[in-house]
Amino acid sequence: MTNENRQPVMAGNWKMNVNHLEAIAYMNKMAFSLVDADYARTEVVIFPPFTDLRSVQTIVDADHLSITYGAQDISAHEAGAYTGEVSGSMLKKLKAKYALIGHSERRAHHNESDELVNAKVKAAIKSDLIPMIAVGETLDIRQSGNAIEHTLSQVTGALKDVRSNYVDESVIAYEPVWAIGTGEVATPQDAQDMSLAIREKISKLYNQEVADKVRILYGGSVKAGNVKTIMEQPDVDGALVGGAALDPDEFLRIIRWPDQP
Numbered sequence: 147m148t149n150e151n152r153q154p155v156m157a158g159n160w161k162m163n164v165n166h167l168e169a170i171a172y173m174n175k176m177a178f179s180l181v182d183a184d185y186a187r188t189e190v191v192i193f194p195p196f197t198d199l200r201s202v203q204t205i206v207d208a209d210h211l212s213i214t215y216g217a218q219d220i221s222a223h224e225a226g227a228y229t230g231e232v233s234g235s236m237l238k239k240l241k242a243k244y245a246l247i248g249h250s251e252r253r254a255h256h257n258e259s260d261e262l263v264n265a266k267v268k269a270a271i272k273s274d275l276i277p278m279i280a281v282g283e284t285l286d287i288r289q290s291g292n293a294i295e296h297t298l299s300q301v302t303g304a305l306k307d308v309r310s311n312y313v314d315e316s317v318i319a320y321e322p323v324w325a326i327g328t329g330e331v332a333t334p335q336d337a338q339d340m341s342l343a344i345r346e347k348i349s350k351l352y353n354q355e356v357a358d359k360v361r362i363l364y365g366g367s368v369k370a371g372n373v374k375t376i377m378e379q380p381d382v383d384g385a386l387v388g389g390a391a392l393d394p395d396e397f398l399r400i401i402r403w404p405d406q407p
């Protein structure tokens with residue numbers, strides 16, 4: 147994290163955990179603990195399940211918190227007969243800022259293709275939501291030496307026909323599948339190498355100015371104990387945190403990454 151034009155982001159993805167009452171307790175703890183200096187240094191983002199979004203919004207609004215939030219997924223469709231789907235305009239109405247798109251768990255368990263990810267990115271933009279696009283390789287792909295090629299093709303697929311003025315505020319989360327929930331974290335150098343490759347790809351697809359603005363996060367077994375060395379990498383602008391973000395005290399330590407060992 148060296149570019150002062152890019153504010154660091156610490157994002158907590160709760161996945162399918164935390165009911166709306168627990169979300170209220172969690173948000174109150176964050177509200178009580180975070181101070182202006184934390185918000186000034188780092189953007190704090192929460193990705194709760196859909197059922198918690200209204201509770202999160204209510205606390206953020208009532209207490210004028212600088213915490214931002216988003217949905218873990220978004221429908222590619224605007225409205226209509228799509229049982230179980232949630233549209234971008236519904237999320238915008240709840241004052242969501244982001245939509246997390248293409249998480250590896252959705253790609254793996256819901257067969258989300260690069261084409262669908264691309265359609266969801268466009269749906270988010272249409273509703274004035276910022277896409278946070280998750281990419282990353284499986285262990286097999288890494289072992290075969292194709293991690294960079296594979297991940298960059300996911301980036302290219304997600305951004306197909308997306309205009310540059312929407313890309314520069316988008317966020318890319320590099321989450322190697324083998325590091326998610328496994329306790330096995332990529333080395334800081336691996337995170338840097340992939341983040342730089344993604345930035346160079348965006349420079350080629352768009353231009354250097356856009357590439358310099360896009361924020362690139364690392365995700366995969368991030369904890370308070372390993373966040374600092376990851377954040378020291380020049381092209382890593384933050385972290386997308388799963389398990390460790392379920393404990394507000396641990397997530398607070400991650401948000402305060404410069405103070406960690």
Ligand code: 13P
Pocket residue numbers: 159249321325326327328329365366367368386387388389390
């Ligand atoms: P873990 O931090 O539990 O490895 O999960 C990472 C992740 O998938 C965040 O989206």
